[in-house]
Structure formats: C-alpha cells, structure tokens
Amino acid sequence: MHKPLVLPWAGLMIAAASAILIALSGIPVPYALAIWLVWSLTLLISQPHEPIVESDPRPEGLSRESLIGMIENAHSPLLLVDRKRVLIANASARALLGEHVVGQDVRVAIRHPRAIALMDSDTHGEAIVTGLVRRKDVYRVSRYAIDDHTAVIELISKTAESDVSRAHTDFVANASHELRTPLSSIIGYVETLSEHPEDIDEATARKFLDTIHREAQRLQNLVSDLMSLSRVEAEKHDRPDAPVDLNHLVERAAREGAGANRSERVTFEAEGQFEVLGDTQQLEQLVRNLVDNALKYGRPDSPVVLRLTESALGEAKLEVVDQGEGIEPEHLPHLTRRFYRTDPGRSRMSGGTGLGLAIVKHIVERHHGRLDIESEVGQGTTVTVRIPQYHAPGATEDTQAAEETSSDRVTQVPQSGEAPPAT
Amino acid sequence: MISEHTVKAFDEDITRLRGLITEMGGLAETALEGALDALIRGDEVLAERIVADDRKLDTLEIEVDRLAVKIIALRAPMADDLREVIAALKIAGVVERIGDYAKNIAKRVGQIEGRTRFEPLTLLPAMADLAAEMVHDVLTAYAARDPALAREVIASDKKVDAFYNSIFRNLVSHMVENPATISSAAQLLFVARNIERIGDHATNVAEMVYFAATGSYPLDDDS
Numbered sequence: 001m002h003k004p005l006v007l008p009w010a011g012l013m014i015a016a017a018s019a020i021l022i023a024l025s026g027i028p029v030p031y032a033l034a035i036w037l038v039w040s041l042t043l044l045i046s047q048p049h050e051p052i053v054e055s056d057p058r059p060e061g062l063s064r065e066s067l068i069g070m071i072e073n074a075h076s077p078l079l080l081v082d083r084k085r086v087l088i089a090n091a092s093a094r095a096l097l098g099e100h101v102v103g104q105d106v107r108v109a110i111r112h113p114r115a116i117a118l119m120d121s122d123t124h125g126e127a128i129v130t131g132l133v134r135r136k137d138v139y140r141v142s143r144y145a146i147d148d149h150t151a152v153i154e155l156i157s158k159t160a161e162s163d164v165s166r167a168h169t170d171f172v173a174n175a176s177h178e179l180r181t182p183l184s185s186i187i188g189y190v191e192t193l194s195e196h197p198e199d200i201d202e203a204t205a206r207k208f209l210d211t212i213h214r215e216a217q218r219l220q221n222l223v224s225d226l227m228s229l230s231r232v233e234a235e236k237h238d239r240p241d242a243p244v245d246l247n248h249l250v251e252r253a254a255r256e257g258a259g260a261n262r263s264e265r266v267t268f269e270a271e272g273q274f275e276v277l278g279d280t281q282q283l284e285q286l287v288r289n290l291v292d293n294a295l296k297y298g299r300p301d302s303p304v305v306l307r308l309t310e311s312a313l314g315e316a317k318l319e320v321v322d323q324g325e326g327i328e329p330e331h332l333p334h335l336t337r338r339f340y341r342t343d344p345g346r347s348r349m350s351g352g353t354g355l356g357l358a359i360v361k362h363i364v365e366r367h368h369g370r371l372d373i374e375s376e377v378g379q380g381t382t383v384t385v386r387i388p389q390y391h392a393p394g395a396t397e398d399t400q401a402a403e404e405t406s407s408d409r410v411t412q413v414p415q416s417g418e419a420p421p422a423t
Numbered sequence: 424m425i426s427e428h429t430v431k432a433f434d435e436d437i438t439r440l441r442g443l444i445t446e447m448g449g450l451a452e453t454a455l456e457g458a459l460d461a462l463i464r465g466d467e468v469l470a471e472r473i474v475a476d477d478r479k480l481d482t483l484e485i486e487v488d489r490l491a492v493k494i495i496a497l498r499a500p501m502a503d504d505l506r507e508v509i510a511a512l513k514i515a516g517v518v519e520r521i522g523d524y525a526k527n528i529a530k531r532v533g534q535i536e537g538r539t540r541f542e543p544l545t546l547l548p549a550m551a552d553l554a555a556e557m558v559h560d561v562l563t564a565y566a567a568r569d570p571a572l573a574r575e576v577i578a579s580d581k582k583v584d585a586f587y588n589s590i591f592r593n594l595v596s597h598m599v600e601n602p603a604t605i606s607s608a609a610q611l612l613f614v615a616r617n618i619e620r621i622g623d624h625a626t627n628v629a630e631m632v633y634f635a636a637t638g639s640y641p642l643d644d645d646s
Contacts, residue, residue, distance in 0.1 A: 105442025111449030
C-alpha cells in the first residue's frame with residue numbers, strides 16, 4: 001500500500017507563484033492563500049495513479065492443469081516434485097509406482113538411497129537405481145530442477161540393458177557348466193576303468209568306452225559350436241558381400257545335415273531361383289542346424305520339408321517344416337537363447353548342445369534376414385528364415401556366381417539327389 | 424486424492440514420517456542386497472562400506488522416534504492417524520534391526536576361508552533372494568498401504584524357514600564331513616540364521632503394515 005509519494009513540484013510552484021501574484025495584485029492575502037491551498041490540493045488529488053497491474057484473466061504461464069495435461073501422456077514415467085512431495089505423477093508413473101504416490105513424500109515412491117541423495121540435492125542429476133518396482137529391475141532416475149524447490153523426476157528403465165550384461169555372465173557360467181558335465185563323466189569312467197581293471201568284464205568295459213566316446217563327441221560338438229558362435233558374433237556387423245545360389249546351397253546342406261541314414265526323410269522344394277548375398281559356410285551351417293533340429297524333434301520317420309519360396313516382401317524365404325510334438329508357446333521367445341532347452345534331458349540325449357538356434361539367429365542377423373519360429377503343439381514346428389534377395393546387375397553374372405559357390409559339385413540340377421520333390 | 428486434514432501441518436508431518444520410514448527401508452534393502460553380494464563375491468571393501476553405512480540407519484531411526492513423539496504430543500492423533508504413527512514407530516525399530524542383520528552378514532565376509540571352493544556358499548543365495556524379496560515387498564506394501572501384499576509377505580516367511588532348516592542340516596553334515604572347514608561353515612550358519620531373522624522381521628513389518636491399513640492384526644496362524 002505504501003507508495004513513495006511523488007509530489008508534482010512544477011504544478012505546486014506555479015500555484016505558489018500565482019498565489020503570490022494574486023496577493024501582490026491587491027486581493028486580500030487570506031483569499032490568495034485560500035486559492036493557493038485549493039489549487040495545490042487539487043493538484044495532489046488529481047495526481048495520475050500508477051497504472052494498476054491487473055492480473056491477466058488468461059495467464060501467459062501454464063496453469064497446474066495444463067501442466068498435468070502436458071506430461072500426463074508422456075511415454076516415460078514423470079513426477080513433478082515440490083519440496084520432496086509428489087505434486088503430479090503422469091499416467092505411466094502411476095502405472096509404474098502405483099496410484100498412491102501422488103501427494104506422498106517422494107521417498108515413498110523411490111526409496112533407494114542413491115535416489116534419495118539425488119532428491120536432497122537441488123541441481124540436475126541422475127542416478128542408477130535398482131529395485132524400483134520389482135527387486136531386480138534397474139532404472140535411471142533423472143532429476144531436472146525447475147527452481148529451488150520444484151523438480152521433474154524422470155524414470156527410464158534400464159532393465160533390458162542390464163539383462164544383456166547379465167546374460168553375458170550367465171553365458172560364461174552356463175558354458176563352463178555345459179563343458180564340465182561331459183568332462184566329469186569322462187573322468188569318472190576313465191578312473192573306474194583304470195583303477196579296477198580286474199573287476200570289469202569285457203562287456204562293461206565296452207559300455208564304459210562307448211559312454212566315454214559319446215561324451216567326448218559331445219564335448220567336441222560343444223567346442224566347435226561355441227567357436228562358430230563366437231565367430232558369427234564377431235562378424236555380426238559386417239554383412240557378407242558374395243552372391244550365393246541359395247537353391248543349390250540349401251539342397252546340399254540339407255543332405256549333409258541329414259546324413260546318409262536320415263536323408264530319405266528330407267524333402268526339398270523350390271519355387272524359383274534365389275540368390276542372396278551370403279557367407280556360404282555360415283548359410284550351410286544354418287540349414288544343417290535347422291534340418292538336424294527338425295529331424296531330431298520330429299516324430300520318427302516323419303518327413304521334414306524344406307521349402308524355398310519368395311516372401312510377400314520379395315525376400316528369399318526358407319521354411320523348414322517338421323511333424324513333431326511342437327513347442328509350447330511359452331518356450332518360443334526363448335528358443336534362440338544359448339543353452340535354452342525346453343526339455344534338458346532329451347536334448348542332451350540326442351546330442352544337442354543348446355547352441356544350434358542361437359547360431360542360426362546370429363547367422364540370420366548377419367545376413368540382414370529375419371527368423372520366425374511357429375509351432376503348434378501336437379502338429380509340428382515351422383522355422384522360417386527370410387533373407388533379402390540379391391539381384392545381379394547383369395544376367396551373365398548369375399551363372400558366374402553359381403559356379404563360385406558350387407565349388408565341388410557341378411551338377412546344377414536343383415532338385416536332384418535323394419530328396420524327390422513332394423508336391 | 425488422499426483425504427487432507429484441517430491442520431495442514433499435521434499432513435506434512437505424517438508425509439514426512441512416511442518418507443523417513445521408506446528412506447530407512449531403502450537403506451536396509453540396499454544394505455541387505457550389498458551384504459549378500461559381498462558375501463558371494465568375497466568383496467571385503469563393499470562389506471566394509473555396508474558396515475559403515477549402517478550408521479545412517481541409526482540416525483534416521485532416532486529422527487523417526489523424535490518426529491513420532493512430536494506428532495503424538497502436539498497433534499494428539501486419533502484412529503487411523505494414531506495407528507499410522509504407532510506403526511511407523513514400531514516399523515522404524517524393526518527396519519533398523521534388518522539393517523543390523525545385514526551389517527552382521529557383511530562383517531562375516533572376511534571370515535570365510537577358501538571361498539571359491541567352499542561349496543555350502545552356493546546354498547545361501549536362493550534363500551537370501553527369498554528374504555530380500557520379502558523385504559522389498561513389505562516396503563512396497565507399506566508405501567502403497569496394501570494389506571493384501573502384506574499378507575503375502577507373511578505367508579512367504581514359511582518358505583524362508585524351510586530353507587533355513589535345510590541349509591542348517593546341510594551345513595551340519597558338511598561340518599561333520601570336513602572338520603577343517605568348521606569355522607567357515609559356522610560363520611555361514613550364522614549368516615543363514617541372520618537371513619532367517621530378516622525374514623521374520625519382514626513379517627513383523629508386514630503385520631504392522633496390515634495393522635496400520637486395517638486396524639486389526641492378521642491372524643497369527645503360524646508360530
């Protein structure tokens with residue numbers, strides 16, 4: 001209310017001068033004084049008021065409601081905190097932390113000591129916090145100070161990334177476990193054989209030796225799988241640049257993968273000729289692994305069909321279809337994980353290393369392709385690999401490329417061999 | 424929205440009290456996770472830090488005590504407000520105990536010899552996971568005032584007890600077979616005991632959470 005009183009000095013002087021003049025011109029002094037007084041007072045009264053700053057009916061700044069509206073649908077969980085109290089929590093924050101956090105102390109929402117230390121500071125900052133909602137999750141908590149007592153807290157999930165690094169440690173642990181199991185049984189049998197040779201008859205010794213042989217073979221498979229996995233992984237980011245005749249390659253690799261005694265179960269069909277940019281060895285391994293899986297997990301003597309067609313997107317599409325028990329849907333997302341087994345005992349019995357599909361996945365990724373696994377329990381499983389086609393600039397290069405890849409065989413008949421086309 | 428009191432300062436006090444409790448909970452939780460981590464990896468530096476950090480928990484407990492007494496003295500809370508304050512007072516004590524057990528586990532880290540080849544060590548993580556899960560859940564239940572989750576925590580204490588019994592038997596037979604490792608195995612026995620106690624304390628907190636939220640105690644059907 002107290003404004004500094006600014007006197008209109010100029011006006012008051014004029015009034016005073018006029019009053020003196022009036023007095024001098026013979027009018028009685030009291031009149032002159034009265035005139036001066038009235039004049040001065042009117043000057044003071046009619047002094048222009050300071051323009052009143054009216055509160056704007058439509059404020060320029062954001063109201064609380066518009067602020068809520070602004071962050072409400074943001075994808076990442078956001079909290080607006082005023083003096084450690086949660087003022088606003090947007091929809092995804094409420095979904096993450098629970099409806100109760102609004103109005104509560106921010107420590108109720110985020111109780112990790114590192115986050116609390118962050119809240120106590122009054123600057124920008126961030127902290128990595130574990131166990132925000134579930135025990136093992138990882139979040140990055142960022143605090144953006146608005147002024148000295150309000151701040152925006154942003155929560156970003158880092159669980160997936162930490163999963164990756166955990167998966168890496170798991171891998172080492174799993175790999176050593178997988179290597180140890182055959183080793184310990186080899187050592188056990190060898191010890192028995194060498195320590196008590198007199199107690200063991202011929203037949204038992206043979207059985208032991210067979211087991212040792214089988215386990216050693218498994219170990220060998222495992223080591224070679226591990227090596228190819230690490231090789232594929234190392235090259236994961238450089239795409240192969242040699243054109244490969246897929247028809248020829250698939251047919252040959254399927255035959256190799258099946259082996260002599262299972263090859264009559266495998267059928268290969270192709271609709272058209274396909275060429276992709278690829279690494280011959282790796283693509284062969286891909287086909288071998290898929291065929292081996294299909295034969296192993298298909299019902300005994302059931303056929304396995306390999307079908308090479310063009311996908312809707314113009315890619316070369318290879319389907320490997322078996323007729324087996326199929327895979328439960330909950331296992332499907334994990335199938336390409338290393339050492340993941342839906343039925344550990346059975347997989348080991350059939351000599352599986354648990355790495356086959358992991359290798360396939362990496363090979364497909366390196367070829368910029370896509371891998372899909374569909375399965376119906378009781379019906380069978382279809383594995384689909386799609387790889388972008390390579391179209392040679394000139395038609396002549398076609399044969400050239402084919403020759404390049406078919407190093408040992410010149411029989412260019414795509415549907416030859418033991419597998420007649422079943423149409 | 425939460426119901427507000429006419430006296431705004433009272434609201435602020437209660438909010439602060441709950442904030443302090445969860446802050447304590449966060450500290451205890453991290454201490455427990457850290458202690459187990461230190462134990463499994465044999466990280467004595469981490470173990471020392473956990474022992475040192477326990478002091479913060481003690482300070483916070485005193486702060487909670489003061490604030491709770493102040494609220495009772497100045498505001499004379501009634502009904503659910505009174506329950507809230509009483510529960511906070513009790514929970515603070517129990518959470519502080521959980522921190523103490525974590526500290527105790529951390530203290531034993533240096534006293535287990537031949538860690539990498541010490542087999543019984545592999546028994547503990549699963550049990551510890553279970554107890555840590557309980558502590559985590561009970562704090563979440565407190566934050567959300569969720570009696571259902573509190574009940575769940577109470578129910579899972581049985582699993583921790585079963586774990587403890589099996590680990591106990593295992594360690595005892597290990598000691599019989601390998602007398603040389605008795606001192607290490609005995610340390611682990613205490614660690615297992617501590618974890619079991621942490622489970623019990625998580626149950627206590629769960630009972631208080633249930634009490635604060637509903638006004639009655641969950642039926643004590645075990646013990």
